[in-house]
Each structure stands twice: as C-alpha cells, then as structure tokens.
Amino acid sequence: MPLPNQEPQLIKLKHRLSEINDIESVVSLLHWDQATYMPAGGATARGRQIATLKQIAHQKFTDPALGQLLEDLHPFEASLSYDSLAASLIRVTRRDYQRAIRVPAEFMARLSQHQAASYSAWSKARPENDFAKVQPYLEKTLDLSLELASFFNNSQHIADPLIEQNDYGMSVAMIKPIFQQLRQQLIPLIKAIADSPPINNSCLHQFFAEQEQLSFIKGVIFRLGYDFNRGRQDKTLHPFATKFSIGDVRMTTRVYEHHLDQALFSSIHEMGHALYEQGLAPEFEATPLARGTSFSVHESQSRLWENLIGRSRGFWEWFYPQLQGTFIRQLGQTSAEQFYRAINTVQPSLIRTDADEVTYNLHAMIRFDLELAMLEGTLAVGDLRDAWNERYQKDLGLIPSNDTNGVLQDVHWFVGLIGGMFHGYTLGNLMSAQFYEALIDSDPEIPVQIERGNFRHLHHWLRSEIYQHGRKYTSDELLERVTGQGLSLEPFMNYIRNKYGYLYNIKL
Numbered sequence: 001m002p003l004p005n006q007e008p009q010l011i012k013l014k015h016r017l018s019e020i021n022d023i024e025s026v027v028s029l030l031h032w033d034q035a036t037y038m039p040a041g042g043a044t045a046r047g048r049q050i051a052t053l054k055q056i057a058h059q060k061f062t063d064p065a066l067g068q069l070l071e072d073l074h075p076f077e078a079s080l081s082y083d084s085l086a087a088s089l090i091r092v093t094r095r096d097y098q099r100a101i102r103v104p105a106e107f108m109a110r111l112s113q114h115q116a117a118s119y120s121a122w123s124k125a126r127p128e129n130d131f132a133k134v135q136p137y138l139e140k141t142l143d144l145s146l147e148l149a150s151f152f153n154n155s156q157h158i159a160d161p162l163i164e165q166n167d168y169g170m171s172v173a174m175i176k177p178i179f180q181q182l183r184q185q186l187i188p189l190i191k192a193i194a195d196s197p198p199i200n201n202s203c204l205h206q207f208f209a210e211q212e213q214l215s216f217i218k219g220v221i222f223r224l225g226y227d228f229n230r231g232r233q234d235k236t237l238h239p240f241a242t243k244f245s246i247g248d249v250r251m252t253t254r255v256y257e258h259h260l261d262q263a264l265f266s267s268i269h270e271m272g273h274a275l276y277e278q279g280l281a282p283e284f285e286a287t288p289l290a291r292g293t294s295f296s297v298h299e300s301q302s303r304l305w306e307n308l309i310g311r312s313r314g315f316w317e318w319f320y321p322q323l324q325g326t327f328i329r330q331l332g333q334t335s336a337e338q339f340y341r342a343i344n345t346v347q348p349s350l351i352r353t354d355a356d357e358v359t360y361n362l363h364a365m366i367r368f369d370l371e372l373a374m375l376e377g378t379l380a381v382g383d384l385r386d387a388w389n390e391r392y393q394k395d396l397g398l399i400p401s402n403d404t405n406g407v408l409q410d411v412h413w414f415v416g417l418i419g420g421m422f423h424g425y426t427l428g429n430l431m432s433a434q435f436y437e438a439l440i441d442s443d444p445e446i447p448v449q450i451e452r453g454n455f456r457h458l459h460h461w462l463r464s465e466i467y468q469h470g471r472k473y474t475s476d477e478l479l480e481r482v483t484g485q486g487l488s489l490e491p492f493m494n495y496i497r498n499k500y501g502y503l504y505n506i507k508l
Contacts, residue, residue, distance in 0.1 A: 047112075077090040095168070103151050111148070119411070122415070125408060145417040170423070194348075203338065213257075216323060230278055235254060235255065296424040299424050304435060307429075311344055311357070344499070352425075370387060384407055429492060443461065446458050
C-alpha cells in the first residue's frame with residue numbers, strides 16, 4: 001500500500017524546529033555578547049534573560065505535539081534511504097527529542113541562569129587568582145551536573161549521559177581504555193624528548209604589537225578559507241567560536257604581546273571550528289542537523305587546522321616570509337627552519353591551551369580524571385585545587401604557583417557542566433590524524449599545494465567529506481565513511497613519532 005503524502009507533516013516539523021532554533025540562536029548571541037562586549041553590570045540580568053529563553057526553547061522542543069509529529073513521520077522515514085535529508089532530519093530530531101523529554105524545562109532554566117552567573121564570577125576570580133571566590137559556583141555546577149545525569153538513571157556510569165550529550169555513542173567504558181593506551185605510549189616519548197637537547201624558542205617571546213598580530217592573523221585565516229562576509233573575529237578571555245546561523249559564524253581570540261604563538265594558533269584553532277560551521281549544507285539551516293557531528297569531531301577539525309596544517313613545515317614555507325616582513329625587527333635574523341622548530345617545541349607547561357602536541361593530551365586526560373572523581377563523589381570541589389596540583393606534578397613535573405595558571409585556567413567548568421567535554425579534546429586529536437591521513441591518501445598533492453599557499457583543495461575536501469554532512473552521521477559513522485576504520489591511536493602516534501623524531505633527532 002502506498003504511503004499517504006507526508007510532505008505537510010515534514011514541512012510542519014521544519015517550521016517548529018526553525019522557531020526553536022531561532023530562540024537558541026538568540027541565546028548564543030547573548031552568550032557571545034557576555035564574553036565580548038557586555039559590561040560587568042549586566043551579568044545578573046543576562047542570566048535571567050538566558051534562563052527565560054532556554055526554558056521557552058526546551059518547552060517548545062519537548063511539546064508532546066512534536067513527539068506525535070515525529071511518530072507520524074516514522075513510516076515516511078522508514079521508506080527513505082538512511083542518507084536522505086528528510087530521513088536524517090527525522091532520525092536526529094527524534095534522538096534529541098527522546099533525550100530532551102527526560103529533562104524538565106524548569107531545570108534547564110535553573111542551569112542556564114547559574115551558568116551565566118558562574119561565568120561572570122569566573123571572569124573576575126581568574127585574573128584575581130582567587131579560586132575561593134568561584135568555589136561555591138563550582139559546587140553548585142557539580143550538583144546540577146549530577147542532577148542532569150540523574151534524569152538518565154539507566155546509564156552504566158554517572159558521567160555517561162553528560163558525555164553522550166556532546167558525543168553520541170561515547171561512554172566512560174569506551175574512553176578509559178583508549179586514554180590508558182595513549183598515556184602508556186606518550187610517557188616514554190615525552191621522557192625521550194626531555195632527555196634530548198632543547199629547541200630554542202626565544203624568538204617567540206619578544207614584543208609583538210597586538211594590532212600587527214591581529215592584522216597578520218586576519219590575513220592568514222582569510223587565506224585558509226574563513227569567510228568574513230559570514231563571520232568576524234573579536235577578543236575575549238577564553239577563545240571560542242559560535243554560530244548564530246550558517247551565514248553568521250563568529251570567532252574570538254586573545255592576544256599576548258610577548259607570546260607570538262598564542263593568538264596565532266588559538267585563532268587558527270577557532271577558525272577550524274568556524275570553517276566547519278560555515279561549511280554545513282545550506283539546506284540544514286535552522287534544523288538540528290546544522291551543527292558539527294559531535295564535540296570530538298568538531299575538535300578534530302580545529303586541531304587539524306591548528307597542528308597538522310598550521311604547525312607544518314609546508315605551511316610556513318608560504319606564510320613565514322609574510323610574518324617575517326610584518327615583524328622584521330624581531331624575526332629578521334630567524335630562519336624559517338628555526339621558526340618551525342620554535343613553534344613545535346616540546347616542553348611540559350601548566351596551561352592546556354599553550355601545550356605542545358606531544359604533552360597536550362595529558363592536560364585533557366588530567367581534567368577527565370578529575371571530572372570523574374568529582375562526579376563519583378571521591379573528590380570534593382574544595383579539594384580540587386590540591387588534586388589538580390598533585391596530578392600536574394605527577395604527570396608533567398610542574399606545580400602551579402597560583403590558581404590562574406592552575407584550576408582556574410579553563411572556562412569550561414564555569415560556563416558549562418562538570419563532565420562531558422574534556423575527553424573530546426583528546427579524541428579530537430586522534431581523529432584529526434585519521435582524517436588527515438585519509439585526506440593525503442585521497443590527494444597526495446595537497447602538501448605541495450599548501451607550500452604554495454593554495455588551500456582550496458584542502459578546504460574543499462574537508463567541506464565535501466566532513467563539513468557539509470552536519471549531524472547526519474554519528475562520529476563512528478563519519479569516521480568509517482571517511483577513513484574506512486573506527487577510532488584508532490595509530491595514525492596520531494605515527495604522526496607524533498615521525499614529526500618529533502625528526503625535530504629532536506631521535507628515534508621515537
């Protein structure tokens with residue numbers, strides 16, 4: 001029997017989703033404003049505004065009428081190919097709906113209002129080096145994180161619902177063994193490099209005026225493909241990228257005038273996120289498909305651009321003469337090879353966002369372990385600073401001298417939840433190497449094109465293979481589709497061994 005025409009129901013679904021998306025986009029705009037231009041006095045009202053809109057959006061999305069609409073569309077979905085736009089939209093919306101109906105709208109309002117207040121407190125406590133000032137907010141964040149997880153009481157681990165919120169299909173049981181294997185392979189590499197003669201990176205730590213840095217960076221990200229007609233870059237405390245629509249994808253940075261690599265690589269990193277969102281299929285606009293597949297895949301794209309491309313020798317074959325010309329007094333006597341080695345120095349550091357490619361994952365894994373301990377009830381927020389410092393001494397041989405460079409350095413726990421995010425940085429690193437390996441296999445000429453300042457084929461491949469699909473595929477499905485295999489350590493470890501074996505003249 002032929003199916004009745006369900007096009008009207010599909011149109012109705014899209015209309016409902018568009019209304020909800022518009023509200024969520026306004027929330028994102030309010031968050032962006034709070035992190036860039038909003039005066040401190042607006043924090044209380046901003047929390048109330050965000051909470052109101054989040055509650056309305058959640059109520060609209062969990063409306064039983066939307067659930068009935070999805071149920072009515074089930075036979076239509078089953079009649080379509082898995083890859084089709086309509087089937088993917090119905091499938092992903094149903095998955096989101098089934099999760100959302102387990103969370104009360106009142107909770108979403110409380111959570112949103114607290115997150116806005118917590119961010120405001122952190123933005124003051126961090127420069128003042130005062131963890132005590134924000135500790136009560138973090139304790140409430142932990143309570144709210146546990147409350148959210150409790151709505152999904154069939155989970156194997158208390159952190160699983162928080163992880164799955166950002167990485168569908170991922171769990172503590174899947175992540176822990178991967179991290180254990182990675183740590184076992186990284187520790188001897190870090191020791192071997194530490195025992196080698198150090199690389200001189202002093203060329204990066206001179207005075208580089210802010211405006212000159214920002215001007216050079218703007219030229220770089222434009223050349224790489226960032227569309228300034230659909231985006232902009234502003235300054236903030238902790239860099240991020242955000243999307244209000246496919247036609248409005250913004251990024252932020254922060255500048256240190258005695259650390260040239262800070263704004264440069266954080267900008268390329270955030271540009272990787274922004275290119276992903278600018279590259280979504282236009283027909284996904286204002287639907288749940290119009291986002292990156294997952295946090296881990298999103299991070300794979302920012303790390304791919306930042307590290308595998310941005311820290312490569314070929315990249316600087318093109319850009320270094322321009323950088324040298326911008327800062328001739330500082331870099332006039334520094335060769336491209338010396339600069340390449342300087343930006344790839346391996347040296348344990350206190351700050352995650354400053355960390356090199358080899359030690360970076362230890363930072364992410366420390367945070368993941370601390371999150372699990374807090375959620376499991378074996379670590380109190382009041383003891384977090386000491387636990388943080390202890391892990392840094394154990395894993396990296398360093399002890400933070402203050403809270404700003406220690407437990408207060410990341411914004412994530414103070415604007416989001418405890419659990420569900422830091423694992424994604426390491427998984428993203430692993431995926432970035434897998435995607436890049438597949439990219440080079442498909443077009444071995446791309447490294448040569450990069451040396452010549454041609455990034456069109458690289459950008460086109462990423463847009464075609466990854467960006468345009470949005471949330472149509474899960475992380476596992478996308479990895480299999482693009483690389484032909486599931487998540488693997490091997491491409492990342494091969495990349496690290498080859499690159500840093502050369503740089504430090506040792507066999508890794």
